[in-house]
Amino acid sequence: LAKTTQPISMDSYEGQEVNITCSHNNIATNDYITWYQQFPSQGPRFIIQGYKTKVTNEVASLFIPADRKSSTLSLPRVSLSDTAVYYCLVGDGRYSSASKIIFGSGTRLSIRP
Amino acid sequence: EPEVTQTPSHQVTQMGQEVILRCVPISNHLYFYWYRQILGQKVEFLVSFYNNEISEKSEIFDDQFSVERPDGSNFTLKIRSTKLEDSAMYFCASSPTGTGNDGYTFGSGTRLTVV
Numbered sequence: 001l002a003k004t005t006q007p008i009s010m011d012s013y014e015g016q017e018v019n020i021t022c023s024h025n026n027i028a029t030n031d032y033i034t035w036y037q038q039f040p041s042q043g044p045r046f047i048i049q050g051y052k053t054k055v056t057n058e059v060a061s062l063f064i065p066a067d068r069k070s071s072t073l074s075l076p077r078v079s080l081s082d083t084a085v086y087y088c089l090v091g092d093g094r095y096s097s098a099s100k101i102i103f104g105s106g107t108r109l110s111i112r113p
Numbered sequence: 114e115p116e117v118t119q120t121p122s123h124q125v126t127q128m129g130q131e132v133i134l135r136c137v138p139i140s141n142h143l144y145f146y147w148y149r150q151i152l153g154q155k156v157e158f159l160v161s162f163y164n165n166e167i168s169e170k171s172e173i174f175d176d177q178f179s180v181e182r183p184d185g186s187n188f189t190l191k192i193r194s195t196k197l198e199d200s201a202m203y204f205c206a207s208s209p210t211g212t213g214n215d216g217y218t219f220g221s222g223t224r225l226t227v228v
Contacts, residue, residue, distance in 0.1 A: 043204040043219030100169055101217060103156040
């Protein structure tokens, strides 16, 4: 599994757009990029996944440049409830068995009023 | 939206006692996982389970741990003789295909406190 690097923490204010960047220089051809969100005392929650270019859903957007060595999770107009830890994971989306996902330390996002 | 359900939400046990943590994965999912998170630390992989057998386990998952799918709906984690360092949040997860394409659905966790 490719190693990922992301900021330990970020602060922002309600209504702002927040961009969290993750570096994954050793990403392999078959690897997908997946982001999870974790609120205190809750399990991680799948947010978004992509392979290249841009993916958007009702929660976030994921931007992946052509070289795929980094990715940016974009949260539009954050609110206090977006305060959480965000994890970037990189791995083969085509597992042949029940392969594990490995969490790093994540980015602790704090939103202020 | 389908959920992974875990019970109990909190459990306090004495050191040396056996505990069983229970999970009901999403009904059409075939791949199951246990993770744990010690307070303030990373979410750590324990074990993956498919087709009624363990697919992979971490170094944490030693002989004191076992998993079982006793009745086709529940997925349990047993710790035979708990230690103080087993105190953590334990998360169950399931996936329909075991691939990253589908994402993994996690439960809300069981907070285990060993005293």
